[in-house]
Amino acid sequence: MEENLLEIRDLAVEYHTDDDVIYAVNNIDLTVKKGETLGLVGETGAGKTTIAKSILRILPPLQAKLMSGEIIFDGQDVLKLSEKEMRKIRGNRIAMIFQDPMTALNPIETVGYQIAEAIKQHNKIHRSEADKRACDMLEMVGIPMDRFDEYPHQFSGGMKQRVVIAMALACNPGLLLADEPTTALDVTIQAQVLDMMRSLRTRLDTSVILITHDLGVVADFCDSVAVTYAGEIVERGTARHVFKSPGHPYTLGLFGSLPRLNSTERRLSPIKGLMPDPTDLPKGCRFCDRCPEASEQCREAPPAGVETEPGHIVKCHLAKGAG
Amino acid sequence: MLRYIGKRLLMLIPVLLGISLVVIILIDITPGDPARMMLGTQATEEQVEQLREDLGLNDPIYVRYGRFLWNTINGDFGTSLMTKRPVADEMLLRLPYTLLLVSLSLVMSVIIGIPIGIYAATHQHTWRDSGVMFLSMICVSVPSFVFALLLIRLFGVKLQWLPLSGVESWRGWILPCVAMGLGLTALIARQMRSDLLEIIRQDYITTARAKGLSEGKVIYRHSLKNAAIPVIMVIGGVFGSSLGGSLIAEQIYSIPGMGDYIMKGLSNRDYPVIQSGILVISSMFALVILLVDVIFALVDPRIRSQYVSKKRGRMSKIAKETEEIQAV
Ligand SMILES: Nc1ncnc2c1ncn2[C@@H]1O[C@H](COP(=O)(O)OP(=O)(O)OP(=O)(O)O)[C@@H](O)[C@H]1O
Ligand SMILES: [Mg+2]
Numbered sequence: 001m002e003e004n005l006l007e008i009r010d011l012a013v014e015y016h017t018d019d020d021v022i023y024a025v026n027n028i029d030l031t032v033k034k035g036e037t038l039g040l041v042g043e044t045g046a047g048k049t050t051i052a053k054s055i056l057r058i059l060p061p062l063q064a065k066l067m068s069g070e071i072i073f074d075g076q077d078v079l080k081l082s083e084k085e086m087r088k089i090r091g092n093r094i095a096m097i098f099q100d101p102m103t104a105l106n107p108i109e110t111v112g113y114q115i116a117e118a119i120k121q122h123n124k125i126h127r128s129e130a131d132k133r134a135c136d137m138l139e140m141v142g143i144p145m146d147r148f149d150e151y152p153h154q155f156s157g158g159m160k161q162r163v164v165i166a167m168a169l170a171c172n173p174g175l176l177l178a179d180e181p182t183t184a185l186d187v188t189i190q191a192q193v194l195d196m197m198r199s200l201r202t203r204l205d206t207s208v209i210l211i212t213h214d215l216g217v218v219a220d221f222c223d224s225v226a227v228t229y230a231g232e233i234v235e236r237g238t239a240r241h242v243f244k245s246p247g248h249p250y251t252l253g254l255f256g257s258l259p260r261l262n263s264t265e266r267r268l269s270p271i272k273g274l275m276p277d278p279t280d281l282p283k284g285c286r287f288c289d290r291c292p293e294a295s296e297q298c299r300e301a302p303p304a305g306v307e308t309e310p311g312h313i314v315k316c317h318l319a320k321g322a323g
Numbered sequence: 324m325l326r327y328i329g330k331r332l333l334m335l336i337p338v339l340l341g342i343s344l345v346v347i348i349l350i351d352i353t354p355g356d357p358a359r360m361m362l363g364t365q366a367t368e369e370q371v372e373q374l375r376e377d378l379g380l381n382d383p384i385y386v387r388y389g390r391f392l393w394n395t396i397n398g399d400f401g402t403s404l405m406t407k408r409p410v411a412d413e414m415l416l417r418l419p420y421t422l423l424l425v426s427l428s429l430v431m432s433v434i435i436g437i438p439i440g441i442y443a444a445t446h447q448h449t450w451r452d453s454g455v456m457f458l459s460m461i462c463v464s465v466p467s468f469v470f471a472l473l474l475i476r477l478f479g480v481k482l483q484w485l486p487l488s489g490v491e492s493w494r495g496w497i498l499p500c501v502a503m504g505l506g507l508t509a510l511i512a513r514q515m516r517s518d519l520l521e522i523i524r525q526d527y528i529t530t531a532r533a534k535g536l537s538e539g540k541v542i543y544r545h546s547l548k549n550a551a552i553p554v555i556m557v558i559g560g561v562f563g564s565s566l567g568g569s570l571i572a573e574q575i576y577s578i579p580g581m582g583d584y585i586m587k588g589l590s591n592r593d594y595p596v597i598q599s600g601i602l603v604i605s606s607m608f609a610l611v612i613l614l615v616d617v618i619f620a621l622v623d624p625r626i627r628s629q630y631v632s633k634k635r636g637r638m639s640k641i642a643k644e645t646e647e648i649q650a651v
Contacts, residue, residue, distance in 0.1 A: 053529075056533055058529050058532045058533050060524070060529075062447070062448065083538075087535045087536070087537060088535065089535070090532065090533055090534065090535035091533055091534035091535035092535055095533070096533050098529070098530055098533075100526060103525065103526035103527060104526050104527055104529075104530045105527055105530065106527040106530070106531065106545050107527070107549070107623075107624070107625060108548055108549060108623055108624055108625075109544075109545070114530075117534060118534040118535070121534055121535050121536060122535060151625070153624070153625045153628070154628070164530075167530070
């Protein structure tokens with residue numbers, strides 16, 4: 001758990017549409033250690049998927065523009081690799097579970113083929129051997145292997161999600177980018193999928209970036225947490241630190257919107273207001289319009305990161321540095 | 324699958340019945356008397372009336388329709404009023420010309436149009452794409468007979484590289500095929516481009532990239548097959564319209580095909596020729612559309628599963644067995 005497997009520095013991504021520039025990711029820093037699971041949380045549109053896709057360099061090439069940053073994976077800046085070198089990493093050393101299982105599978109290829117394809121791409125093995133391993137992967141995610149030759153439309157949403165997971169795990173990646181892998185699943189299956197990822201983690205020491213809306217999942221699955229807001233990471237640290245002493249008002253707000261079983265208040269208290277328009281971000285703190293404690297300073301200047309505890313960084317003017 | 328094809332073939336019957344009815348009615352309401360045309364202006368009114376009676380032209384329309392159907396079902400396509408030759412024999416001679424013309428130009432447009440479409444789509448937002456699309460826009464908008472005339476002027480009259488008309492040698496086929504194929508090529512290229520661009524934006528293409536597949540595999544294995552589905556549909560439709568288009572090309576290049584035959588039949592009010600000719604052309608169109616649907620089903624498992632009776636899943640079999648056991 002010492003060396004950093006992934007280190008993102010100063011990453012900025014914009015989407016250029018016909019008449020707007022969407023500032024989707026704004027100068028974020030992030031590290032993931034070997035074997036660590038990082039929970040990436042935040043509202044819809046905060047830029048979580050964009051961060052994950054940047055790591056694999058699979059952003060839509062025409063709209064997305066990488067403005068700055070380094071993404072060091074295992075000592076190499078993936079942004080500097082050639083397309084050919086990058087292909088050896090994709091699906092092999094870094095794999096991604098996509099957010100929407102309904103659209104992530106090719107409708108006119110069998111699910112078995114789609115899993116075997118990834119295996120065959122990265123291993124010098126015969127087709128039949130790849131098929132066999134793909135069958136094993138299907139069984140592993142709890143789909144009987146005689147459904148190998150079926151097409152995605154014959155599968156339920158949850159089963160498609162498992163196929164997507166099987167595909168991502170097929171080559172035993174060192175880093176797994178799981179974009180809301182359990183959102184489409186019911187609670188029991190959710191637990192199974194998380195167990196599956198957990199066993200992979202212990203078996204292969206895989207690092208995971210888990211994108212989720214579910215703070216409960218973060219609490220019992222993640223070693224550390226990064227909270228995204230309007231394309232920034234407003235708070236990151238170990239899960240223990242962040243849950244015990246959240247430093248950013250937004251994080252506090254998120255925790256406030258968690259239904260607590262032991263509290264007398266059963267209603268969610270979602271944070272008031274909306275995330276700022278990503279085409280027109282405020283010049284000060286991005287959260288100031290919704291922040292109950294915002295001051296003049298917050299509106300004027302963007303806050304810098306403050307280390308409140310070792311490794312616990314909060315981007316807020318009100319945060320107080322440790323010692 | 325076979326059952327599906329059989330069903331579709333059965334469904335052709337009412338379609339063809341409808342078409343022949345429309346043709347009969349159209350011939351009935353167009354002015355001009357076939358008997359008068361046959362006998363010429365010298366003939367007396369009695370002679371014409373006699374011929375009308377002999378030909379059965381004075382019978383009510385439903386009788387004529389019934390007779391036409393009955394004869395056609397028995398393989399009798401009638402005799403041309405003008406040439407006195409059996410229509411079936413004549414069509415057998417002429418059909419190959421039309422089919423050759425249509426298929427040559429169609430094959431040409433598919434072979435050229437699809438790569439052009441792929442090229443344009445993979446070079447989107449570059450001058451290459453814009454250039455290709457501009458040219459194709461022109462080719463789509465200009466009617467094919469204009470091309471035919473331009474090509475004759477350029478290659479036939481000015482450069483004298485190719486014969487002006489006639490298809491006695493293979494060189495005679497080049498101009499008519501190009502004239503007919505230009506518009507089709509452009510149409511197919513445009514369709515291919517827009518479908519491919521649509522498919523490339525899909526999530527499963529990102530999934531394919533995320534597996535580490537090369538761009539070639541992403542395009543050919545994952546995008547093209549999906550994009551092909553609407554393109555096949557367009558090709559089927561284009562086939563139908565080029566059957567019509569060949570009518571004009573055959574006239575311009577004096578190709579003795581079906582179009583030429585039907586045109587002559589029309590100007591002579593040679594109704595057996597018109598009726599049977601249109602029926603044959605329409606059946607061919609209908610068969611092509613059927614072929615397109617079959618190809619669809621072969622390419623797309625979602626469509627296939629609607630037609631093919633799914634092999635009973637093992638689960639349901641087991642469930643049935645347990646039911647039976649319980650019943651006992
Ligand atoms: N292809 C695209 N073109 C233009 N804008 C995009 C594109 N993809 C994403 N965006 C914009 O970038 C911002 C971040 O999107 P992203 O998908 O990263 O959010 P997210 O945090 O994953 O949200 P969710 O929780 O809903 O998945 C959003 O404002 C979104 O509208
Ligand atoms: Mg997302």
